Amino acid sequence: MPREVRERQMLDAAVEVFARRGYRAASMDEIAELAGASKPLVYLYLNSKEELFSACIRREAESLIQEIQAGVEPGDSAERRLWCGLRAFFAHTAEHPDGWAVLSCQARIHGEPFALVVAELRQRIVDLVTRLIAECAQPDGGRKPLSAREVSGLAHALVGAAESLAGWANHRTGAVPSARETAATLMNMAWVGLENLTGGRRWPPAAAV
Amino acid sequence: MPREVRERQMLDAAVEVFARRGYRAASMDEIAELAGASKPLVYLYLNSKEELFSACIRREAESLIQEIQAGVEPGDSAERRLWCGLRAFFAHTAEHPDGWAVLSCQARIHGEPFALVVAELRQRIVDLVTRLIAECAQPDGGRKPLSAREVSGLAHALVGAAESLAGWANHRTGAVPSARETAATLMNMAWVGLENLTGGRRWPPAAAV
Numbered sequence: 001m002p003r004e005v006r007e008r009q010m011l012d013a014a015v016e017v018f019a020r021r022g023y024r025a026a027s028m029d030e031i032a033e034l035a036g037a038s039k040p041l042v043y044l045y046l047n048s049k050e051e052l053f054s055a056c057i058r059r060e061a062e063s064l065i066q067e068i069q070a071g072v073e074p075g076d077s078a079e080r081r082l083w084c085g086l087r088a089f090f091a092h093t094a095e096h097p098d099g100w101a102v103l104s105c106q107a108r109i110h111g112e113p114f115a116l117v118v119a120e121l122r123q124r125i126v127d128l129v130t131r132l133i134a135e136c137a138q139p140d141g142g143r144k145p146l147s148a149r150e151v152s153g154l155a156h157a158l159v160g161a162a163e164s165l166a167g168w169a170n171h172r173t174g175a176v177p178s179a180r181e182t183a184a185t186l187m188n189m190a191w192v193g194l195e196n197l198t199g200g201r202r203w204p205p206a207a208a209v
Numbered sequence: 210m211p212r213e214v215r216e217r218q219m220l221d222a223a224v225e226v227f228a229r230r231g232y233r234a235a236s237m238d239e240i241a242e243l244a245g246a247s248k249p250l251v252y253l254y255l256n257s258k259e260e261l262f263s264a265c266i267r268r269e270a271e272s273l274i275q276e277i278q279a280g281v282e283p284g285d286s287a288e289r290r291l292w293c294g295l296r297a298f299f300a301h302t303a304e305h306p307d308g309w310a311v312l313s314c315q316a317r318i319h320g321e322p323f324a325l326v327v328a329e330l331r332q333r334i335v336d337l338v339t340r341l342i343a344e345c346a347q348p349d350g351g352r353k354p355l356s357a358r359e360v361s362g363l364a365h366a367l368v369g370a371a372e373s374l375a376g377w378a379n380h381r382t383g384a385v386p387s388a389r390e391t392a393a394t395l396m397n398m399a400w401v402g403l404e405n406l407t408g409g410r411r412w413p414p415a416a417a418v
Contacts (some may be wrong), residue, residue, distance in 0.1 A: 072393065083413075146378040149381075149384075152375060153394040154398055156373045156377040157373060157374050157395055161366040161367065163369055163373070164366060165362060165365055165369065167365075168361070169362075172358075185411070187412045188363075188411055189363055191365075191402065191404055192240040192405055193397055193398040193399055196397075196401055197397050197398070204288075204292075
């Protein structure tokens with residue numbers, strides 16, 4: 001069997017075991033067994049539990065980012081790009097619940113070397129969203145531009161909302177919401193506000209609060 | 210020195226060390242030293258590193274939830290309660306960055322016993338927000354009620370957005386946004402959408418997408 005096929009099987013098994021047991025409790029024995037490989041071969045190919053975990057994170061994050069990018073047409077309106085990007089995101093997290101569990105929970109452990117890998121990959125998603133919001137917020141036709149700080153805050157809020165919703169959708173008991181439904185929930189909450197902001201209309205209407 | 214004062218000093222030190230080093234790398238020696246106590250006394254009072262960490266989580270989470278509840282007037286409009294609740298939340302996370310780091314990063318490690326403690330406490334915040342949204346979404350005067358599932362999704366989205374923004378505000382280099390400014394960023398993004406939804410107005414306007 002070619003090495004790349006073997007490695008893929010090992011990574012598949014590792015993602016499943018890491019998601020189920022957590023990084024610390026996961027054993028290389030269980031991963032090797034699930035992959036149908038010997039433990040020495042897993043070590044030969046992927047060096048150590050830590051490197052195996054980092055390889056899982058990189059693969060799952062790349063796959064997620066590629067799906068989002070593939071789902072978005074660069075020429076579309078910001079509204080449609082956000083809608084399509086969110087649908088791609090929620091479709092991927094629903095189809096790869098173990099990968100998403102590894103990225104969103106395991107890998108955030110502060111003080112571990114792989115936390116940096118995940119932080120960097122999360123930043124790429126935040127950057128995508130930041131550019132999208134900044135682009136709508138260009139000053140034109142009397143629109144008041146948003147400050148870079150506000151755009152950055154909005155991007156982090158939107159990404160955090162999407163992360164939280166992905167976990168919610170994957171852990172619901174009973175009927176699982178479709179990716180389209182989950183994306184619509186977030187568009188419903190966030191789009192009008194974003195559109196208002198980029199048009200210089202802010203909350204609150206003066207007298208409200 | 211009374212035991213409760215001693216314990217408070219130990220917890221203060223532990224939160225600081227756990228936030229800086231991560232749960233695994235944190236040492237009881239460092240915690241005892243920072244607390245100005247002997248290691249045997251820390252063990253006598255708080256039993257084990259795991260129990261000490263759980264005690265930190267409970268204390269920080271209770272303190273956060275109490276501040277949110279104290280910031281909100283039960284008789285106010287939903288809009289104002291959300292605004293005040295968010296300001297209280299961001300004020301607390303800004304004033305207790307180590308406590309927030311422990312709650313939001315360290316404590317999410319799947320597979321560890323304390324992950325359940327944090328999940329339960331996060332659920333209490335989600336429940337607060339769920340009730341707030343559900344209450345606005347009561348059918349009255351021709352308003353179309355939101356489904357329980359949609360309300361639940363919206364609450365998770367809002368809580369995720371707030372969590373992400375708290376981390377963003379605490380890790381910004383340069384001028385730190387005030388709690389008021391961070392809360393306004395989230396109100397700007399989310400309030401109009403929530404208000405529209407509770408009035409039965411959904412995204413997208415029919416032709417948009």
